[in-house]
Amino acid sequence: MNRRLTSFISSEGVSYMTICSSSFSAAMAFCFLEDLRWEFRASYDNTSIGLVSRPYPFLEFDSVIQKIKHHYSYSSFPTLRMNLAAVEEELRVRPSKILTAEDMVMHNGTANGHAQPVSGTAASERMKPVTGLGILSLLLNIMCASLNLIRGVHLIEYTLQVSAEGPFSLLRGVHLIQYTLQCYLYLFFTSVKKLQAFLALAFVFLCNIYLYGLRNIWQLLFHTAVASLSTYQISTRKLQEKLDDCGV
Missing domain, CATH: 1.20.1440 (de novo design (two linked rop proteins))
Structure with a gap:
């Protein structure tokens, strides 16, 4: 059975995630995510990101994702090998944390042991139409x-x-x-x-x-x-x- 591994990083309030085959090394996955992060930050500034409440404005970024995906799936440029070596060294010095499904589950508004404050009024809640x-x-x-x-x-x-x-x-x-x-x-x-x-x-x-x-x-x-x-x-x-x- 071909296992799938989920890898993600977070930077400046944005998380980047990839699901890849177990045949891909962790270094390759994090190298992909790092390139993805650089491209995303080059395309969108903090203001444009902060104003978005739904993912649809980022649909055009899918073409960039596909380009990077093709680059990692079918290419082996020297620059990629250099980046991969740097990431492998960083992972050796600072190993990535391995999370289980239980670590990522949410219970009653409490995620990973941290409860989010809930206000008495819910401005985002929508009532049924006025009769x-x-x-x-x-x-x-x-x-x-x-x-x-x-x-x-x-x-x-x-x-x-x-x-x-x-x-x-x-x-x-x-x-x-x-x-x-x-x-x-x-x-x-x-x-x-x-x-x-x-x-x-x-x-x-x-x-x-x-x-x-x-x-x-x-x-x-x-x-x-x-x-x-x-x-x-x-x-x-x-x-x-x-x-x-x-x-x-």
């Missing part, structure tokens, strides 16, 4: 927030004159924050959005209880219904399923 009912809940939230803002500003003008209105103006400000938070939770993904959504709904209920007397029953029911609809939309809007990357 018509979701747009309606957003519009109603914006309308309720605007009404509370207008009423709150109006009450603040009379806070010094009528001290009893002070707490109610504060509650309207809290109301405004809750509706704004519900809009944010619906549009963007957070790891604890359900908990935050239900806490926001609870605060809306409490505010409506404290505001009972300044609003009639229909106003209270309307604000409660809007908050409940938003909470339902937040809870049911899921992340898009990730498709397998089939890139180069």
Whole structure:
């Protein structure tokens, strides 16, 4: 059975890998990778590499890879023999590290014993498309927030004159924050959005209880219904399923 060996090197944030037959020596593989690295760095600078998030801009480099591959597979120029001798000497002084499959496996976000920090929000995560009912809940939230803002500003003008209105103006400000938070939770993904959504709904209920007397029953029911609809939309809007990357 013809075994395949995988060799790779890393330099300046870029890794270069080759899979070759066991008949190729390790020195030949690393010599190939070194030439590949030089050609790649000559073709792309740090800025162009840093701006790329997918491999497609590097497709044109495949012609260079094929040229180097042909050079190593079918040629035996003196320069190649000189480079090979230098690499063999370097490998003798500093042997390459041999990795097993277990060394390269990833477990729950931990690669080779090093865990990557995970933030509370995932900016790269994509939510499912906004539905018509979701747009309606957003519009109603914006309308309720605007009404509370207008009423709150109006009450603040009379806070010094009528001290009893002070707490109610504060509650309207809290109301405004809750509706704004519900809009944010619906549009963007957070790891604890359900908990935050239900806490926001609870605060809306409490505010409506404290505001009972300044609003009639229909106003209270309307604000409660809007908050409940938003909470339902937040809870049911899921992340898009990730498709397998089939890139180069």
